[in-house]
Amino acid sequence: MxxxxxxxxxxxxxxxxxxxxxxxxxxxxxVTSGWIEQVYTPFDTLRTDLSDYIWPTNASTVITSSFADYRRTHLHEGIDISTNNLKGYPVYASRDGYVSRVFISRRGYGKMLTVRHPDGFVTMYAHLQRFMGPIDEYVKMTQKRTKRYSLETDLDPSMFPVSKGDVIAYTGNTGIGAAHLHFEVRDSSFNPINPLLLPHVASTLNxxxxxxxxxxxxxxxxxxxxxxxxxxxxxxxxxxxxxxxxxxxxxxxxxxxxxxxxxxxxxxxxxxxxxxxxxxxxxxxxxxxxxxxxxxxxxxxxxxxxxxxxxxxxxxxxxxxxxxxxxxxxxxxxxxxxxxxxxxxxxxxxxxxxxxxxxxxxxxxxxxxxxxxxxxxxxxxxx
Ligand SMILES: [Zn+2]
Structure with a gap:
């Protein structure tokens, strides 16, 4: 593997x-010049501890959509993990880091959060039912203050630090689509990486x-x-x-x-x-x-x-x-x-x-x- x-x-x-x-x-x-170098260099210089990422939920080990699968307007930028059409499974931080952004929309990703890891890599978790306690409280406060459901907020590293395996949210069906967990891995320049390149993620699929x-x-x-x-x-x-x-x-x-x-x-x-x-x-x-x-x-x-x-x-x-x-x-x-x-x-x-x-x-x-x-x-x- x-x-x-x-x-x-x-x-x-x-x-x-x-x-x-x-x-x-x-x-x-x-092949050594021009756009080809621009396109390939970020990946060649990609440095992260691939073996450090864990499968982000206990909902299932089944993916219903893979990286770069067809979407009407784009290529799929992550993987979709089956939640058996149910909601409320815990979502785990895939690695140590901090919650760097919460995002809520009635469309698209629905409720989403991102965790930034010490090497600048980011994992993203979308279509969430709700966030774990303190984040949910923070979100509700912000929604009350702005009188809006939608929000997009970058968070300070000291606010919600997380350890690998911590429950950070619960799976849901917010945004577009049936209940599932959309999971992304991005490098420090926010380029989406195929999550199945991570050994613990890939081996979970069996x-x-x-x-x-x-x-x-x-x-x-x-x-x-x-x-x-x-x-x-x-x-x-x-x-x-x-x-x-x-x-x-x-x-x-x-x-x-x-x-x-x-x-x-x-x-x-x-x-x-x-x-x-x-x-x-x-x-x-x-x-x-x-x-x-x-x-x-x-x-x-x-x-x-x-x-x-x-x-x-x-x-x-x-x-x-x-x-x-x-x-x-x-x-x-x-x-x-x-x-x-x-x-x-x-x-x-x-x-x-x-x-x-x-x-x-x-x-x-x-x-x-x-x-x-x-x-x-x-x-x-x-x-
Ligand atoms: Zn997806």
């Missing part, structure tokens, strides 16, 4: 990715089920590109071969510039909750074309949902397809420093004929599923 997390952290540094060996198709020229790869879509990226002879996105159900391997029922003929996207989900056990996968790799004939990992999001960058999820497929109600290629302007820090354009299949770069496509995906417990199928590369001028 811990080594997987260490790998996840290391994989955002250049030169440490074991998967990008010689023979990789990944182009790493010109996930032994590999991800499910349900559908694959092939998208022609310009007018002259074709999938199965047509200039149109083609999405198809996968065929399950065994526990963790999938294929497609037919070879896929491609020509021109093609982007692949997948609809894949993960779940920890027989429970119905399906969350997003953590990591993807795409290779053709054993050569790596693309890799991604949802380690963190940069607060200072606008990350349009459409950069990551295919909006045109969403509109068809075929579901949430994650793009396995980096379009221009996409500055999500998920791509291990791969430049724009990575993941795009340019059929002119391949010998005409059959090639083996492999898509692999992992959850944060290291369970892997793969899809292997045949691509038939043509050139965009042939019909």
């Amino acid at each position: 811990i080594s997987i997390i260490a790998f996840a952290f290391m994989s955002s540094s250049p030169g440490t990715t074991s998967e990008n060996g010689p023979g990789s198709r990944v182009n790493r020229d010109h 996930d032994e089920v590999p991800p499910e790869i349900q559908m694959v879509a092939f998208t022609p990226l310009n007018q002259s590109s074709k999938v199965l002879g047509r200039n149109k996105v083609w999405s198809v159900d996968t065929k399950k071969e065994d526990f963790a391997s999938y294929t497609l029922s037919q070879p896929v003929k491609l020509s021109g510039s093609i982007g692949i996207s997948v609809r894949a989900t993960d779940r920890a056990d027989v429970l119905k909750y399906k969350t997003g996968c953590y990591r993807f790799e795409v290779s053709i004939d054993g050569q790596l074309l693309f890799s991604s990992a949802k380690n963190y999001i940069l607060e200072s960058e606008a990350h349009p949902v459409a950069a990551y999820y295919d909006k045109s497929l969403l509109r068809t109600t075929r579901g949430k397809f994650e793009k396995l290629y980096v379009e221009s302007g996409n500055r999500l820090p998920f791509y291990n420093r791969l430049p724009e354009g990575s993941g795009t299949i340019e059929t002119s770069e391949f010998e005409p004929g059959e090639h083996v496509l492999k898509i692999a995906t992992w959850d944060l417990s290291g369970n892997e599923s793969t899809l292997t199928t045949i691509l038939v590369m043509g050139s965009s001028s042939t019909h």
Whole structure:
């Protein structure tokens, strides 16, 4: 478990990715400057004691939504922990620190509080029913004074110091959504970090089920590109071969510039909750074309949902397809420093004929599923 997390952290540094060996198709020229450095440096320099954070409630060990999951206007910045549709479970401070902010709104996060830890990292707990005694009293006083329900107050470190495991609040259903606990971890610049990178948080899940790869879509990226002879996105159900391997029922003929996207989900056990996968790799004939990992999001960058999820497929109600290629302007820090354009299949770069496509995906417990199928590369001028 811990080594997987260490790998996840290391994989955002250049030169440490074991998967990008010689023979990789990944182009790493010109990756050392510009926005890529701005986007990756905060995570590379991230220093916190990962093993110090604990699971923040006794409500359940089930997550109903994962980091970077689809939301209509943004990527999910934390994890949602099931409270069995009930309210009133204790919420624990994940680490030592102090309550640095209380926030109350009728919408969004509802009642929320944040705890700042000695190294500047922050944990956030949202949709709370109420805060623990003294904080609740302070909040009620403030509400009375301002004659308003909503509030957003930064608190002095001396007011409500907390130790790891202290009850700081109770779970609820305030703000948007059914009863659950929304939990976030942020670095000292307030960048959201995937909470499942924390070993005690990840191991609490006890996930032994590999991800499910349900559908694959092939998208022609310009007018002259074709999938199965047509200039149109083609999405198809996968065929399950065994526990963790999938294929497609037919070879896929491609020509021109093609982007692949997948609809894949993960779940920890027989429970119905399906969350997003953590990591993807795409290779053709054993050569790596693309890799991604949802380690963190940069607060200072606008990350349009459409950069990551295919909006045109969403509109068809075929579901949430994650793009396995980096379009221009996409500055999500998920791509291990791969430049724009990575993941795009340019059929002119391949010998005409059959090639083996492999898509692999992992959850944060290291369970892997793969899809292997045949691509038939043509050139965009042939019909
Ligand atoms: Zn949430």
